[in-house]
Amino acid sequence: MSGAGIEAIGQQLRMVSPEDASGIRDGFDQLPGIDEGSLRETESVGFSDALTAAVDDAATRGHNAHEMMQDFAAGRLDDLHGTMIASEEAGISVKLVGSMRNKLLEAFQELWRIHV
Amino acid sequence: MSAPGIFSALEVAGSGLTAERGRMNVIASNLANARTTRTAEGGPYKRLDPVFEAKSLAPNAFDPVMRNIHKVEIGRVERSDEPGQLLYDPEHPDADEAGYVEMPNVNVVTEMVNLMTASRAYEAGVTSIESIKSMASAALRIGK
Amino acid sequence: MDIIGTISPLTQAMDFHLSRQNLLTANLAHVDTPGFRARELYRVDSGFEGTLEVVMQATDERHIAGSGSAAEWKVDVDPNAPVGPNGNSVDLDREAVKVASNNLRYDALSTMVKGSLQGLRWAAQDGR
Numbered sequence: 232m233s234g235a236g237i238e239a240i241g242q243q244l245r246m247v248s249p250e251d252a253s254g255i256r257d258g259f260d261q262l263p264g265i266d267e268g269s270l271r272e273t274e275s276v277g278f279s280d281a282l283t284a285a286v287d288d289a290a291t292r293g294h295n296a297h298e299m300m301q302d303f304a305a306g307r308l309d310d311l312h313g314t315m316i317a318s319e320e321a322g323i324s325v326k327l328v329g330s331m332r333n334k335l336l337e338a339f340q341e342l343w344r345i346h347v
Numbered sequence: 348m349s350a351p352g353i354f355s356a357l358e359v360a361g362s363g364l365t366a367e368r369g370r371m372n373v374i375a376s377n378l379a380n381a382r383t384t385r386t387a388e389g390g391p392y393k394r395l396d397p398v399f400e401a402k403s404l405a406p407n408a409f410d411p412v413m414r415n416i417h418k419v420e421i422g423r424v425e426r427s428d429e430p431g432q433l434l435y436d437p438e439h440p441d442a443d444e445a446g447y448v449e450m451p452n453v454n455v456v457t458e459m460v461n462l463m464t465a466s467r468a469y470e471a472g473v474t475s476i477e478s479i480k481s482m483a484s485a486a487l488r489i490g491k
Numbered sequence: 492m493d494i495i496g497t498i499s500p501l502t503q504a505m506d507f508h509l510s511r512q513n514l515l516t517a518n519l520a521h522v523d524t525p526g527f528r529a530r531e532l533y534r535v536d537s538g539f540e541g542t543l544e545v546v547m548q549a550t551d552e553r554h555i556a557g558s559g560s561a562a563e564w565k566v567d568v569d570p571n572a573p574v575g576p577n578g579n580s581v582d583l584d585r586e587a588v589k590v591a592s593n594n595l596r597y598d599a600l601s602t603m604v605k606g607s608l609q610g611l612r613w614a615a616q617d618g619r
Contacts, residue, residue, distance in 0.1 A: 303596075319606070322609070487602050491605075
């Protein structure tokens with residue numbers, strides 16, 4: 232799962248909403264309190280940016296945890312709970328990326344069904 | 348060791364145990380020789396007192412806690428020169444011309460009290476180490 | 492994030508601490524042996540001076556930095572152990588504290604290895 236792949240899926244989402252789902256969007260325009268500009272904005276700054284940010288975060292945390300574990304193993308670091316917490320945080324952020332990816336794929340599949 | 352952690356705490360607590368055991372050894376020597384009227388240097392046995400000193404763990408550390416915590420060690424063992432009690436016993440082989448024998452300046456009651464406090468301090472050190480180990484186990488459970 | 496690469500130095504460190512545990516318990520067994528000097532396990536490494544427990548000694552620039560392997564450890568007499576009147580330098584409390592802290596390090600490393608392997612298993616199970 233690479234950043235480029237996620238970007239591609241995000242691009243697809245952006246393409247689906249404004250151009251092809253125009254029928255649905257017209258319906259949304261009728262709803263009180265929603266203006267077209269903000270609707271387009273919400274769908275553009277979307278899931279893919281959040282997902283990319285999550286992937287970067289997971290990579291950073293993973294690298295940090297890796298460094299701390301190496302230092303602990305070599306005896307350079309004594310911080311027991313700091314290392315344990317960093318390693319748990321890294322694991323959780325990877326799992327977060329995983330479940331975001333799953334949600335993204337499900338959402339994309341839903342939208343694809345609507346499109347068809 | 349730059350930050351106060353589990354391992355520095357264990358070192359400090361362990362130094363307390365070593366020092367108290369040293370004190371117990373000195374007290375044992377005093378008690379065993381409470382009636383020794385003749386030593387190799389001549390004269391009666393003189394009471395020994397351990398002097399505890401604080402030794403800084405990391406005087407150049409950045410962290411204020413690490414700069415200030417100290418291990419304890421027995422810096423030196425002092426011999427007390429106080430005169431002991433004079434007993435009148437002309438038959439005693441170590442009696443002087445007037446028939447007096449100088450006894451060691453060891454007060455058995457004081458030594459027993461010191462032994463009890465040393466023993467309590469040792470137990471307190473062991474309790475410290477147990478609780479430090481339990482904190483470390485709790486830290487390990489973060490990952491489980 | 493290379494999980495296999497993460498685990499290998501951790502398991503090497505676990506080997507180190509296990510060997511050290513053997514050495515320290517041998518010290519404790521000789522607490523009353525006259526003339527016995529307490530020993531320590533040292534990493535022979537080009538790393539920097541480490542904790543108070545384990546000293547890393549730089550012997551050769553060609554040595555690879557890292558947590559080291561069995562060939563890069565050596566057993567040596569502990570210079571910091573106070574020598575008693577009969578030549579025995581095993582201080583019961585000092586060695587017992589070392590045993591406890593060495594045990595802790597081993598436990599911590601095994602927990603980290605377990606966590607890393609769980610991450611790998613999660614990824615292998617297709618991230619669900």
